[in-house]
Amino acid sequence: MKGTVVKTTGSWYEVRDDSGCLYRCRLKGKFKAQDLKVTNPIAVGDRVIVEVGDHQHTHIINEILPRENYLIRASVKHPEIGHILASNIDQAIIIATLRKPKTSLGFIDRYLVSAETFRIPSLIVFNKVDQYKKSQLKELDDIQETYENIGYRTLATSFTEHIGIDNLRSQLNGKTSLLSGHSGVGKSTLLNLLIPEADQKVNPISGFSSKGVHSTTFAEMFTLNRDSFIIDTPGIKELGLMEIGQEELSHYFPEMRALLGNCKYHNCTHTHEPGCAIIAQINRTIPESRYLSYLSMLENEDNRR
Ligand SMILES: Nc1nc2c(ncn2[C@@H]2O[C@H](COP(=O)(O)OP(=O)(O)O)[C@@H](O)[C@H]2O)c(=O)[nH]1
Ligand SMILES: [Mg+2]
Ligand SMILES: [Zn+2]
Known part of the structure; x- marks a missing residue:
């Protein structure tokens, strides 16, 4: 069978x-x-x-059978060993929140880079918009624009107030989606909303740290309908990247990928080299935050954290 x-x-x-x-x-x-x-x-x-x-x-x-693709992260205890989050997926969804808990742009970028290694399409969902103050809504607008300009799909949602859910539902249709994000961003809440039989445990946010507590321990694939599936993963604290060489990393930033032939030196690391086409585009087609994420991933010895 x-x-x-x-x-x-x-x-x-x-x-x-x-x-x-x-x-x-x-x-x-x-x-x-x-x-x-x-x-x-x-x-x-x-x-x-x-x-x-x-x-x-x-x-x-x-x-x-051979895997079409997979998302892998370095194991926390043994960074030379990987842990496969899931395989054979059609899209990678990262649930992020600007508060309670706060997801850093660096974390989002690491996730996107992991997905780019197999060219898995990503969707960034910013949840808990019902909680955002005016200034955070403005910040959200800017962040969404940044990622949309690069070509990523983004959504603003509230799983508790049912904002943006129909849109999200239609993005899930006909696909196997991997759901990831820190603990406490609302993954289980979303699953219960979409698939009441899933009956996932939803955790209160611990008041002191505003961080979620881990309750999902194993990844699991849920059936949304005949040809749509959602894989829930345990909350990820840090996403250690594996096996991405220095010269390879920029290939996984789509806005850099487009410029790669244009650097003066073919082995350019885009950090200090004269005639670098990437550096010339910072704050133009390359958002500064993305370039900083690039540097941080590059600095991290073999991209592990
Ligand atoms: N205000 C608000 N709270 C939310 C939203 N989505 C989830 N929560 C709350 O965030 C907490 C953690 O949710 P949970 O689904 O367990 O997160 P998970 O760790 O990602 O599975 C729970 O108290 C949820 O009720 C939302 O859109 N708005
Ligand atoms: Mg959960
Ligand atoms: Zn360069």
């Missing part, structure tokens, strides 16, 4: 076949992981071949 992994708990894997039936599976004893160094050999979204047993406890995942 061929199916899609919809939930992983470490020792068990839930696999959905193409008619929607679920199988609780284990991994073959000598499962050969792909070449990547990862903490999870199987991730949500993976297409797998299952040997169906006579009863519940004997279904075995025998093989993983």
Whole structure:
């Protein structure tokens, strides 16, 4: 049987076949992981071949089909090892908030860069607009404009006040979407709104830090309708990037990508070199905040944090 992994708990894997039936599976004893160094050999979204047993406890995942794409982050404890957030996705959605908790532009940019390594289209959703003060609404306008100009889709939403939900719903249609963001930005609230049966635990924001508490521990794929799926991931504190070389990084900033042939030196790092086409465009087609994110990712020894 061929199916899609919809939930992983470490020792068990839930696999959905193409008619929607679920199988609780284990991994073959000598499962050969792909070449990547990862903490999870199987991730949500993976297409797998299952040997169906006579009863519940004997279904075995025998093989993983090649991944079309995936989002990976460096493991916090062992930065040389990755953790795959999800695979085979049509779009990466980052839920960000300007307050309670505040998502930094640096975090958004790291996420976008991870998605760009496979050219996965991204959507940036700014949630909790019901909470923003006038000055933050203005800030939001500017930030949305910045990202829209680069070519990213953005939305302003309130999951509790139902602002922007229809728009978001239509962006989810017909796709497998990965939902990510810090804890507390509203991922579970959104899932409950779209899929009441999902019955996700929503956490109060802890007053002191305005940060969310972790409750989702494992990624899980939910069915929105026959051909639309949403993968929820545990809140990400920091997104460590993996395996992006210095000379490669600028390729994952679309507004820089367009200019790359124009630098004087072919191995330009766009930091100090004379005749750099990127530096010449800062505050023009390249927003300063994006360039600063670029520098910060570059400085970070092999892009890990
Ligand atoms: N004011 C406001 N609060 C929200 C909104 N969306 C979610 N919340 C609240 O933010 C807190 C964290 O939400 P939760 O869905 O658990 O976030 P998650 O950690 O990303 O899954 C809860 O108290 C939600 O009620 C919103 O649009 N506006
Ligand atoms: Mg949650
Ligand atoms: Zn340059």
